[in-house]
Amino acid sequence: MNAVHIDAGRVSIRPSFLLPRPKGHALIRLIVAGICNTDLELQRGYYAFTGTPGHEFAGEVIEADTASLIGKRVVGEINLACGACDWCHRGLGRHCPTRTVLGIVKHPGAFSEYLTLPESNLLLVPDSLPSDVAVFTEPVAAACEILEQVAIPKGEPVAVLGDGKLGLLIAQVLKIHGCEVHLYGHHPERAKIAGVSIGEPARFNWIVEATGSAAGLKSAIAMVNPRGAVIMKSTVHGNVEIDTAAVIVNEITLLGSRCGRFEPALKLLESGVLNVTQMIHARYPLTQAEEAFKHAATKGVLKVLLDNQ
């Protein structure tokens, strides 16, 4: 089988052995995968990554212990948790200290003709939902995670900094929740994709920082009201400078936010209220992953998909 390989910043496609299927895991044939900023960061050296990346996918189950899964389309939670620790018992396997993570930490990723995941990580994709939409489940779950962490009152104005892939999904999820969303970024026309307002100079009680840049957090801290909250979504390689005196004097809350649960995300996508198809800027066959990565890293480009044809 063919799999994308990252090594010392180089993206290549390599012939690989078909993966062995551990007990309890399903063998999945990739249908379509999405390139995420984290993949581009992995390429740049984040987590000193070598191997097959990819964690946004829709696929078809080829082999599984549970016969009824075979032939079904699925998406899959990316954290492979131990299932036995306190975190796992609390339903927070996403923080299991011994977890591996699909395409990020010690588990080969989805940019491959085939991948494996525990059956318990899989969710069936409803027949009505195209794979090109289902592939957005993971980033939509990351957007939904915000509302699992903080109770933003309906009607509340919220600033979303960053009109890239994640920012556009967050803006939509918060709007559907009932927030009055103001989107800040380099592409004012994108507020239309999300159906929200273009950000104007203002201060907010709630700010989501999803610029993907080190400067975003500083802007967020300058824009948030005293006692307000900044939800941090941009995993940036290396250290970031912040004005801690402003955080303390204004008693600001900074809240790190990462992956979320797949169920609510898949339901949102199924309900058709999210506009994700306008976010697909290009698609490449898996075998042209190198070009696809280059395209995805180009300024202003939103989602680039990889098809397993």
Add this chain to the structure above:
Amino acid sequence: MNAVHIDAGRVSIRPSFLLPRPKGHALIRLIVAGICNTDLELQRGYYAFTGTPGHEFAGEVIEADTASLIGKRVVGEINLACGACDWCHRGLGRHCPTRTVLGIVKHPGAFSEYLTLPESNLLLVPDSLPSDVAVFTEPVAAACEILEQVAIPKGEPVAVLGDGKLGLLIAQVLKIHGCEVHLYGHHPERAKIAGVSIGEPARFNWIVEATGSAAGLKSAIAMVNPRGAVIMKSTVHGNVEIDTAAVIVNEITLLGSRCGRFEPALKLLESGVLNVTQMIHARYPLTQAEEAFKHAATKGVLKVLLDNQ
């Protein structure tokens, strides 16, 4: 009258005009004042400060609109709020955007023979409470503020980073609240002053960062459990570098925390459960403020008091 003056990093004592007493304000004769790290930071250029510093004090009311105040010992809230804005209506004058702050922002401070404050800022010091203890009300209020912001369950282990003046008060306040406090710092013997445990290598759900150094926040982020909280107390001059990826991946909360309400602090001091007298390392007459500042800035020195003799 004599007043301490800071200008371009120099501390001096200057003869000054007696302050005019605005309507609603009390004229207060200083009894004793405490030098805080913020005063040392003001000297170093924090807030580009010029003028009379000092915000920890106990004094005697000399003139006031309310006759019953005259002759009484008082401490005073340091934020002079407008009283009319949304923040003030919510009881959060400490965040009033047009506030001035005693000895910090546009209101002459307490390191002076006389000072003025609005009567509404004043709290009577109970007869049983020595002025040397009452002078700790402001930093104790800053310690109590943590428990107004977050609900730390009783019995919960908490790490307090920093065994300086504020760290020792925070450790005591959290211990009295019912937390199992572990104190980290350069002076293991100080855990005894606070009546808490000496910190050993461990991870915590709750960490209070009160080291007063830029490195403290990095340590706190490395010590906190996923989904845990770091309460930030160290106002450090300039920017501080943090590993935002760790904050996001582990979904950590960073919470800025500043001043608190005086009532609960004064009550705690009155109840005698706090050990503050062992924290007094030196006292100087107001006229020797320059030496007092030098002493207070010396490594390992806790509270230095200024007496108005």
